[in-house]
Amino acid sequence: MLTKLAGAALLFALFPEAAFAAGDIGGATMGVAWALPFAGMLLSIALGPILFPHFWELNYGKFAAFWAVLVVVPLALFRGFDPALGALLHTGLLEYVPFIILLFALFTIAGGILITGNLHGTPATNTVLLAIGTLMASFVGTTGASIIMIRPVLRANDNRRFNVHVVVFFIFLVSNIGGSLTPLGDPPLFLGFLRGVSFFWTTTHLLPETLFAVVVLLALFYALDSWFFRKEEDYPPLRDPTPDRAIKLFGKVNILLLGGVILAILMSASWKPGVAFTIHGIAVEWQNLARDLILLALAGLSLTLTPKPVRAGNEFSWGPIKEVAKLFAGIFACIIPVLAMLQAGRNGAFAPLVALVSNPDGSANNVAYFWLTGGLSSFLDNAPTYLVFFELAGGNAQALMTTGALTLTAISAGAVFMGANTYIGNAPNFMVYAIAKDRKVAMPSFFGYMLWSGAILIPLFVLQTLIFFR
Template sequence: MHEAAMPAYWSVIPFVLILLAIAVLPIAAEHWWHKNRNKLIVSLVLGIPVAIYLIMLGRFHDLEHQILLDYIPFVSLLGALFYISGGIVLRGDIRATPRNNVFFLATGGLLASFIGTTGASMVLIRPLLRSNSERKHVVHTVIFFIFIVSNIGGLLTPLGDPPLFLGYLRGVPFTWTFQLFPEWLFTNAVLLLVYFLWDRRAYAQESLKDIRSDVTHIEPISIKGTINIVWLIGVVLVVAFVNENYEPFRSLIQENQFYKLMQVPFLLGLIILSKWTTREEFRKANDFNLEPIIEVAVLFIGIFVTMIPALILLKVHGPELGLDTPVKFFFATGLFSSFLDNAPTYLVFLTTAQGDMTIAQFIAKDALLLAAISLGAVFMGANTYIGNAPNFMVKSIAEQTGVKMPSFGGYMLYSIGILMPVFIVVALLFLA
């Protein structure tokens, strides 16, 4: 068998183009881009040539691995969390005051570490939008929701965010991420404070008519479809235990390189259980539909395929990047996590930092490097709409309710202006 050839640098162009399409087409061709069919066309037009090129280079294994072992489990997990959480109805309409909105965001930031950023996002985004439906100034609330609930809140356990789960499968102890609690607390506290001050000013700009409408439409909070909490716990258990670390799966995995696919039937089974045990009116009450998860699926198939040359080049040339301090690893991991999927990016930089050491030896010698890589992958997935999958879902759901979300570049103006100063302080306080 011939040794696989390295992809050329120009082979990353389709990946750059798909990023540009996501950034530009919602503005330049809003009506056309709105249809998921057209997003799929863009993904296929850019992805298929890259797939053919990789096969010609003898890198079919990389393509097979990316689709079967990364993309399918990735979409299956997100789909399960999305569908099951869509059956949980938080009814009611509390006043959309800055204090109550902070409570929503803080609760989501805590839940994200235990039911995943996707689960927490899908459970809470609709109630938050409903409570704020009488207000005109809502965009900043959704953006901070993406920052905190869809990303930064998921730092405390391997179940919170896919990069940390991959680290757990590589041998990082399950409880190790609890050591990142000071960084988690500091970053969330700063963002919640900034949000509170921002929202208090925005609240003062609301018209008296809208404020009165908000006050008169108060309805006590109640929860329906609670059986889905059981199925969400089931998803967590599948992700935690259906892997090579536990019998009876270890012996099966040793004989099957596609072991990650074993989680898929379990997740599909939980989706079916959720459908059978949830009254259809609950999902109707959530205005639930499959468009957001379809949007993620069709866009990320293109992203996952076109990113392969970039990941290969990054893995080979990573040691040449001069990454020799935790601060450098934090920002390098974060930069690539902003535009590549943060899970494979985490693995690339973990491999680069680990070298020939075992995970146990690496943690004993360079625990601060592992902390930097973990923080960069989880935190800076919030920098763009594509840094972490829940970002796109939240954006799509908000737009379906009439919130005019910023473009790809417009969102980055928020993330650069708000998040990057916070991340610089995090680096100086915890990693320098």
């Protein structure tokens, strides 16, 4: 095993004699081969659930560990133990741990909110349900909103002959685009927040693009659903397995706990005591530590205060968050050399990519940022994709929020919006697909879904490009 690892590590060795400071792994001297584990990690996530779903379900943690080892071992061998440890601690303490704690808190708290009862799935009702889920996504996350809303939407339409389009638009709006207005909405935006992007910067700068997309999609959905609704009049009515009954909300205490999540994050952005504790040169600021402890406490309160039947009604399990934690541990390890190379800019191995997103005068090509971020986010996980292009744009949050505001908007919109292009672009997509399929909805195949997104979303994104990013 050690022989194989050493042999693989030799692929990455460029300057083994170089000395680097703790945390500095010398991105300017790295070759493209250092990015191969990151590419392998993302391709495994994209293709594993499709090509060998059962094997993937049993072994996804081993895949993540394999690709992470192919980065960590060469870093220690050829860049030095201290630089490698510093880079790992920086990524782990300042990005991975806060990222997973937020997802854990949102997943736990949202899983304690249960909506029961049933409505009749008319075009107007369905449009309102999608609008509610879309708005909710920016405050409980796209995963949380999908967990809360997908079953009420499916129950409302389980006596409809034509209901596939309802789930497709649900994925477009609730599982993706709706999460674009706060760092709570979608993982890429929280990573931006951890890098220094202000909480409400996202709200103000993505509001026009989000509002445009939501209004267009809801209007299109209403027209399409009305057409299908009228078409069903030509068929005998189906038996409704869940007759209409009053809507009831359980687990209301979790709504207050979600408010606590928002307050904790706002606290960490505004309270700056100037105190930190240091581990191997990595400073963890007290406000961020306090935020993470509060989030864990809120999740604990949710588990304590929410009756077990409420979580059972949501078919709540720890499986999804365990998968996210393991896979993102691999992603964050594998992305370390990639970010270091991107920080080197035109002096690094990714100079051609820098040129691709730059105009001849050196300014940012925002159209390229939007489509490249979005195109990769369609097939690879949108959180690390966001980080790559955030770093490619300079990685300085203050500069990107001001002089580079349109560039950061393009990156953010591309990562969040275009995650809807495929089932694997954003984590909730496949979850919604699986739940709908289990409820006997004839969901389209992987490529069948792309026909829907290609026909509806791509023209929408072209319009957004012409209106907002040129």
